[in-house]
Amino acid sequence: MKLKLHWQILIALVLGTIYGIVFSGYVEYVSWMGTLFLNGLKMVIVPLILSSIISGVANIGGAEDFGRLGAKTLGYYILTSLLAILTGLVLVNIIRPGVGVDLGLAQHVEGLVNAKQSFGKTLLNIVPKNVFKSFANGDMLAIIFFAMLFGFFITRVGDKYGGILKDFFNAVFKVMMKITMFVIKFAPYGIFAIVADVVAKQASKGNLGNVVASLGLYMLTVILALAFHAFVTLPLLIKFLGKSNPWKHAKGMATPLLTAFSTASSSATLPLTMQAVEQNSGVSNKISSFVLPLGATINMDGTALYELVAAMFIAQAYGLHIPFLQQFLMVFAALLASIGAAGIPMAGLVMMTVVMSVVGLPLEGIGLILTVDRILDMMRTTVNVWSDSTCAVIIAKSEGEKLNV
Numbered sequence: 215m216k217l218k219l220h221w222q223i224l225i226a227l228v229l230g231t232i233y234g235i236v237f238s239g240y241v242e243y244v245s246w247m248g249t250l251f252l253n254g255l256k257m258v259i260v261p262l263i264l265s266s267i268i269s270g271v272a273n274i275g276g277a278e279d280f281g282r283l284g285a286k287t288l289g290y291y292i293l294t295s296l297l298a299i300l301t302g303l304v305l306v307n308i309i310r311p312g313v314g315v316d317l318g319l320a321q322h323v324e325g326l327v328n329a330k331q332s333f334g335k336t337l338l339n340i341v342p343k344n345v346f347k348s349f350a351n352g353d354m355l356a357i358i359f360f361a362m363l364f365g366f367f368i369t370r371v372g373d374k375y376g377g378i379l380k381d382f383f384n385a386v387f388k389v390m391m392k393i394t395m396f397v398i399k400f401a402p403y404g405i406f407a408i409v410a411d412v413v414a415k416q417a418s419k420g421n422l423g424n425v426v427a428s429l430g431l432y433m434l435t436v437i438l439a440l441a442f443h444a445f446v447t448l449p450l451l452i453k454f455l456g457k458s459n460p461w462k463h464a465k466g467m468a469t470p471l472l473t474a475f476s477t478a479s480s481s482a483t484l485p486l487t488m489q490a491v492e493q494n495s496g497v498s499n500k501i502s503s504f505v506l507p508l509g510a511t512i513n514m515d516g517t518a519l520y521e522l523v524a525a526m527f528i529a530q531a532y533g534l535h536i537p538f539l540q541q542f543l544m545v546f547a548a549l550l551a552s553i554g555a556a557g558i559p560m561a562g563l564v565m566m567t568v569v570m571s572v573v574g575l576p577l578e579g580i581g582l583i584l585t586v587d588r589i590l591d592m593m594r595t596t597v598n599v600w601s602d603s604t605c606a607v608i609i610a611k612s613e614g615e616k617l618n619v
């Protein structure tokens with residue numbers, strides 16, 4: 215039997231730590247694996263985001279009842295994602311998991327020049343002068359903007375050309391998801407090397423305890439924020455907006471939620487989510503087949519919250535003070551990143567680059583949070599699926615349906 219990826223990663227973590235301590239003088243023999251893995255992740259970023267957004271927007275923009283139902287659903291999705299991000303923002307500013315830890319990352323700060331770029335300029339640059347330059351530079355906001363426009367106008371050029379382009383971008387998206395999953399298969403090797411490297415460097419400075427403690431605090435921040443969103447915010451929305459019983463609904467959702475946790479993929483969980491929402495909670499197929507697939511692609515509360523907390527954590531670890539306006543930009547970027555993230559494992563980690571690039575954080579910072587990404591991925595995916603299902607209940611109720619919950 216093949217060992218599940220999260221076990222492989224856990225083993226890699228342990229072995230990487232041991233290697234870093236025991237063979238601290240020999241990390242260059244393994245560190246290339248980490249570089250290769252990070253290169254692989256960076257390689258998929260632009261085409262994955264581009265195809266994910268173009269196909270997502272093109273698929274929904276043309277739907278028949280996109281009008282009322284679409285507006286309501288999108289509004290709800292954006293609302294819950296923002297609530298989640300704000301929860302994360304408050305907690306990361308209170309707990310401040312990365313502050314005061316010298317992670318020795320400050321060597322590569324070339325990227326930080328952007329951080330000084332003014333708020334206004336960042337906003338202006340969302341409309342790129344040269345979109346190919348944006349692709350090459352990885353200017354995420356510009357890429358997302360262009361992709362949304364492109365996807366939208368695919369639905370406006372008539373069936374002949376629109377159909378070809380939609381098929382084309384759906385196909386590219388499928389291939390990019392496969393390539394991403396392929397890269398992620400190498401995560402245990404990459405993580406082994408990155409952990410060995412970090413441990414060796416920090417151990418030599420006597421700083422290892424500090425790093426472990428701050429990563430622990432970072433995880434705690436994400437977990438507390440996720441818990442607040444899942445156990446307080448969303449149930450309140452079901453109760454007051456959806457006039458339904460959140461706990462009864464949650465009970466019916468047990469199977470998809472556990473599946474989301476163990477697969478770390480909203481897309482893989484989708485069929486089970488639809489079944490539970492329809493059969494246990496009593497939502498009609500008409501609503502669930504519109505709301506849930508859309509939700510599995512664009513509504514990721516857990517991911518949105520995680521994007522913000524992780525980026526803030528990295529900023530804090532670099533000793534960077536992020537002023538209020540820049541934090542506002544990060545909130546916006548985290549929302550877009552969660553919309554653009556595919557419903558597959560670690561997609562949120564790939565999308566981190568969106569949030570990091572708007573404030574000019576060096577992508578190397580990802581190496582740090584990568585080590586504990588899997589377990590957080592499992593948790594945030596569970597929250598993503600839970601949020602999609604609450605939306606289905608609320609929309610169904612607002613359309614006058616009689617539910618079981």
Ligand code: ASP
Pocket residue numbers: 478479480481514516517555556557558559560561562563591594595598
């Ligand atoms: N794994 C998440 C999902 O499928 C996405 C992410 O990585 O945040 O919902």
